[in-house]
Amino acid sequence: MDLTTAIGIIAGLIALVGGFLWEGGNLSGLLQGAAALIVFGGTIAAVIISFPGSRLRKIPEGLKVAFGRRTHSTEDLIEDIVSMASIARRQGVLALEQISSDHPDPFLREGMQLVVDGTDAELVQQILELEIQAAELQNENHAKIFESAGGYAPTMGIIGTVMGLIHVLGSLQDPTRLGPSIAVAFTATLYGVASANIIFLPIASKIKARGEEEIQKMELLLEGVLAVQNGEHPFLVRKKLATYASTRFSLIPEAKGREAYETAD
Template sequence: MDIATIGGILLALVSLIVAFSGEGGALGSLVQPTAALIVFGGTIGATVASATMRQILNVGKYLKVAFFYKTEDPLTIIEGLVSLATTARREGILALEEQIESFDDEFLQKGIQSIVDGVDPELVKTMMTTELDYIEERHKAGAKVFELAGGYAPTLGIIGTVMGLVHVLGNLKNVSALGPQIATAFTATLYGVSSANIIWLPIAYKLKRRNAEEVLTREIMIEGVLSIQAGENPQILRQKLVAFLPPKARIAKAKASDTEAGEVDAETI
């Protein structure tokens, strides 16, 4: 479970509610079924009309990725690839076939299987890159659904407010009721703007972030598989793959390597 995504949304919602009640507002006045129907029903309808049926049917999967997906650790992947490179140099490429099933990632399994089968390096690169492009496109499609919702929600909120004001202006005889009716009308705008900026757009951004993280790990896998096929030195491969990581991760990796080296020296002594 992604605590940041869930906690962030809850924090934003609670902050709005606490601030409203702190100013003396009645929480019951924020509950307006008609405004909710206009904003959320309209937003969902407009999003469904704009997206493809495949995107709509996969909304559950997109939400699962946003709230529960656990990103693979690039350092773990790098060490796995270095281990494969070591095995390949010692025992040959064919020896990797026994280790294919030990990897949970299907993308990496296919890459290793390709080089074990003796597929041409350029073809291996083309196949893996093409699959990565497809994965990235699929992820972008998921984020686009929530971006659409985030764009439509504020507009639907304004429409709901306008509809409410039309109703108010059409019944000016009861002047004492104008204040509550106008407040009710503006609740739709509140629903629209807050849902866009607290729910829809943050989820879209989170999916984009997930996509960037997965693309990075897949690029590391592609480079690693091709380097193993080329018979590169495992230590050179490690340095090459660590270069994909941000500076902080590289420093952490360097410290870990120094610690391991120190432990080995101590054991030797």
Template sequence: MDVISVAGLLLGLVAIIGGQLLEGGHIGSLIQPTAFMIVVGGTFGAVMLQSPWRTFKQGLAMTVWVIKPPVPPLDDLIAQVVSWSQIARKEGLLTLENKMASQPDPYLRKAMQLLVDGVEPERIREVMEIDIHTWEVEMKQASKIWEAAGGYAPTIGIIGAVMGLIHVMENLSDPSKLGAGIAVAFVATIYGVGSANLIFLPMAKKLQANITRLVAVRDMLLDGIVAIAHGDNPRIIESRLQGYIV
């Protein structure tokens, strides 16, 4: 679990709610279902309109990365690549075909297939770098649905505020209805600005950081595969890959 993500979200909420209480306000005054429906429904409607279904679905699926980011076991991966280089030096590249069949990662399986097929090292790098770039672009496009949500939410909040004020103006002759309209107006703005700056935009940045880390892991694995294709010494390969660990 990414503790700092949970702590950051809780700290932001506690700061806002705590400030409300210190000013003598009530938590109940921040709970407005109508404002919530306007801001959340309007924001996600706008995001869905701008996004292809596949990108939108992928972005939603990636939400779990904020709390539980994918953390590849770098030491295990390096040890695995080094063991492949040792096998290749002793028994030849074709012996890695058995290892390839049990490899769950399609990216690594593809790279190993090129290696076993005897493709030139630079050609392997060229093919796999295209694969890395395509994957990175796809993942970052998916993460940007949250960046888009952070852009739309404040504006939708303002729409909610204007709608609340319209309701107030329509009921000036009935003071009993003024309070609800004014509450929706101001709380909608809080929901819009708050959700954008406390949730949506930070989520987008966190997801993009995770994607960058996963791209670095793929670069590391590619370096290892290319080094095996060159026939480099396993100790040199291990030393080179260790440089990716921060």
């Protein structure tokens, strides 16, 4: 689990509540069940109306992207591809069948299996590029759901506040209750704005950022798969992928001399 997302949300909530209490506020003043029902219930309802069920069922996948963490580092993936390039030059691509089928990364596994099966290089590139486009679209769809929730929540908060003020203005017989009732009414606006800017929109941004990283990783693997299929020297494969990684991931892998790969010839 990537703790940065959870820590950010918790820190934001602590900052808001802490600032409120610092100014002498009462915590019970922030806990209003009716306001929470209007804001969160209304937001959930609006999101359900906005998206088909097939996309709503994938909300857990979006949360997994936002709160999960990458299991394979870019450096390890580069080293795996270089190793495969070395084996392919010594023994042929058929020797990669078992190695590729056991690899934990599904995209690299699929690409290498296509190479082992003797698929034309152009077709391999087309298939993997379609996989990349599908992954990009999926991440965009995940983010749009949370962006939508972030747009609806403040509006629901305003609606809750207006409803609360209607109730207040209809009960002016007791002026002593006017101030507390107005404060309760504005709690709905607080819930809507806070949830949008601390939970929904940041999660959408995190999904987009993670999606971009995933696409860049897949593009890196695509270059590696094609290099292995073309029989490129492992030294050149590593240099190409290291250059790609340094520009996309700010990663500069440890350099190795060409002599380290001479045995591949």
